[in-house]
Amino acid sequence: MEKISLPFRIENIFAGFAKVGGIIRLEGDSVEIEFQTMDNVVEMIKSNVRNISIPVADIEEIYFKKSIWGNKLTLRISKLGSISEIPSQEAGEIKLSIEKKHTESALEFIRKIDPSAVDYRMK
Numbered sequence: 001m002e003k004i005s006l007p008f009r010i011e012n013i014f015a016g017f018a019k020v021g022g023i024i025r026l027e028g029d030s031v032e033i034e035f036q037t038m039d040n041v042v043e044m045i046k047s048n049v050r051n052i053s054i055p056v057a058d059i060e061e062i063y064f065k066k067s068i069w070g071n072k073l074t075l076r077i078s079k080l081g082s083i084s085e086i087p088s089q090e091a092g093e094i095k096l097s098i099e100k101k102h103t104e105s106a107l108e109f110i111r112k113i114d115p116s117a118v119d120y121r122m123k
Helices: 100-113
Strands: 005-013 018-027 030-039 050-055 059-065 071-077 093-098
Touching: 005 100, 018 100, 059 100, 071 100, 093 100
Parallel strands: none
Antiparallel strands: 005 018, 005 093, 018 030, 030 050, 059 071, 071 093
């Protein structure tokens, strides 16, 4: 099975003073998320790298939204505890900003998690 690592970012956390950069990937029956929080000014203050593992069975919904203002990959998780460490998660949802050059990888990532997603929930 081909592994797909997808870089992402989460902007404007902590009232715009910080942002998150990371990688999301599928490994076996779980989605692995590695991320680091850094200041939004000089990017010199960084947290330790955190790792979160989410079982694929806990993913209720996954979709990709293309926009001229940026692409978003959204995951809705059934267990809040598994994503509580991710800044800006809200009500079991994680919204990750994906660069346009990684659009095809994002769609392939969704297909690997949910093969029945014919249109990949492109919104």
